Amino acid sequence: xxxxxxxxxxxxxxxxxxxxxxxxxxxxxxxxxxxxxxxxxxxxxxxxxxxxxxxxxxxxxxxxxxxxxxxxxxxxxxxxxxxxxxxxxxxxxxxxxxxxxxxxxxxxxxxxxxxxxxxxxxxxxxxxxxxxxxxxxxxxxxxxxxxxxxxxxxxxxxxxxxxxxxxxxxxxxxxxxxxxxxxxxxxxxxxxxxxxxxxxxxxxxxxxxxxxxxxxxxxxxxxxxxxxxxxxxxxxxxxxxxxxxxxxxxxxxxxxxxxxxxxxxxxxxxxxxxxxxxxxxxxxxxxxxxxxxxxxxxxxxxxxxxxxxxxxxxxxxxxxxxxxxxxxxxxxxxxxxxxxxxxxxxxxxxxxxxxxxxxxxxxxxxxxxxxxxxxxxxxxxxxxxxxxxxxxxxxxxxxxxxxxxxxxxxxxxxxxxx
Ligand SMILES: Cc1ncc(COP(=O)(O)O)c(C=O)c1O
Numbered sequence: 001x002x003x004x005x006x007x008x009x010x011x012x013x014x015x016x017x018x019x020x021x022x023x024x025x026x027x028x029x030x031x032x033x034x035x036x037x038x039x040x041x042x043x044x045x046x047x048x049x050x051x052x053x054x055x056x057x058x059x060x061x062x063x064x065x066x067x068x069x070x071x072x073x074x075x076x077x078x079x080x081x082x083x084x085x086x087x088x089x090x091x092x093x094x095x096x097x098x099x100x101x102x103x104x105x106x107x108x109x110x111x112x113x114x115x116x117x118x119x120x121x122x123x124x125x126x127x128x129x130x131x132x133x134x135x136x137x138x139x140x141x142x143x144x145x146x147x148x149x150x151x152x153x154x155x156x157x158x159x160x161x162x163x164x165x166x167x168x169x170x171x172x173x174x175x176x177x178x179x180x181x182x183x184x185x186x187x188x189x190x191x192x193x194x195x196x197x198x199x200x201x202x203x204x205x206x207x208x209x210x211x212x213x214x215x216x217x218x219x220x221x222x223x224x225x226x227x228x229x230x231x232x233x234x235x236x237x238x239x240x241x242x243x244x245x246x247x248x249x250x251x252x253x254x255x256x257x258x259x260x261x262x263x264x265x266x267x268x269x270x271x272x273x274x275x276x277x278x279x280x281x282x283x284x285x286x287x288x289x290x291x292x293x294x295x296x297x298x299x300x301x302x303x304x305x306x307x308x309x310x311x312x313x314x315x316x317x318x319x320x321x322x323x324x325x326x327x328x329x330x331x332x333x334x335x336x337x338x339x340x341x342x343x344x345x346x347x348x349x350x351x352x353x354x355x356x357x358x359x360x361x362x363x364x365x366x367x368x369x370x371x372x373x374x375x376x377x378x379x380x381x382x383x384x385x386x387x388x389x390x391x392x393x394x395x396x397x398x399x400x401x402x403x404x405x406x407x408x409x410x411x412x413x414x415x416x417x418x
Contacts, residue, residue: 034397054290070282074100090223104245104257108135123166127368143370152183162198174209175335178383212334213309318398354404
């Protein structure tokens with residue numbers, strides 16, 4: 001229906017679509033559905049009591065500051081804390097390199113506003129994070145896609161794409177969403193070197209890096225960047241913008257993320273953020289700082305690793321037990337997701353319909369691909385989340401899913417193979 005509004009929507013809104021995942025979350029919230037769809041943390045690990053104490057302390061001791069407008073850059077002690085944490089991984093970040101954002105989703109939006117003109121090509125992984133595509137699409141981005149394998153983005157296929165002159169690269173090196181894969185150490189070096197050689201900046205999105213369940217932490221791209229390494233006065237001229245968030249370590253409802261960037265870029269992003277929301281909630285930032293301090297965050301992350309690591313193992317074992325041998329999946333060393341590949345001819349969307357009848361849900365793979373080059377390939381994949389459901393639900397959900405898969409493979413209704 002055309003209204004006075006529809007004819008007035010700006011050009012940039014014409015191709016916008018709702019996130020398939022956010023739409024899906026509405027269906028999958030029914031209690032009888034076991035959902036592997038969202039990227040939701042386990043509510044059992046939210047440190048509610050610590051938050052309660054922190055809220056009371058902030059209000060009792062700094063109430064007038066907490067409820068007041070604050071600086072766009074963010075709450076200074078929180079910026080310092082984030083700079084210190086980031087510096088552990090060899091990044092010479094100081095608080096002036098940190099901009100607090102309303103979730104790292106806002107960081108993606110601010111970066112898109114800063115860098116993308118209509119028609120600019122952005123180099124992304126195939127598949128990549130759907131929310132980044134949503135943020136970039138508003139500004140008329142086009143895409144150059146580089147495929148990933150079990151070791152992350154295939155850097156041997158990068159050079160031909162870099163020659164096409166992308167505006168920047170958007171990369172998820174750790175436990176990628178949706179693939180669950182991690183960019184191998186050698187490829188990290190190669191990627192940073194190639195980026196420098198071709199003069200293409202990198203946006204490194206790292207919400208999951210802390211959630212590693214096995215193996216050693218790999219060097220972030222921002223640390224490998226020569227500009228970062230050579231600048232004695234701190235991280236002043238780097239080629240990499242680094243994004244992270246408290247969503248997966250403390251709580252996504254906080255809406256607290258950050259960007260680490262050279263001061264010149266921070267200053268520009270601050271101007272853009274002023275137009276968006278003036279600043280991220282002062283109260284929330286002060287509470288998060290109070291919660292995280294005195295080593296609490298590090299200790300809490302250990303607990304999350306234990307809980308999610310167990311859930312990952314339960315899912316991997318259940319997949320091994322129930323799924324037919326023609327189906328394969330990634331084995332993530334951390335993060336929240338794994339990525340399933342169906343045999344040729346089995347369509348993830350049709351499977352989704354069948355799975356819903358079995359009261360189990362996932363996200364079909366095609367949402368995670370930019371552009372049209374992967375239309376057929378994308379329909380053979382889907383993403384599974386293992387952080388949110390309880391272990392017994394994970395097993396039962398995988399069993400139900402296997403019924404739906406077998407039915408699709410046999411071209412039968414689910415009832416027939418029970
Ligand atoms: C790769 C990636 N980037 C960014 C985000 C957004 O996170 P936030 O809750 O900090 O906005 C997510 C959330 O799932 C994500 O997976």
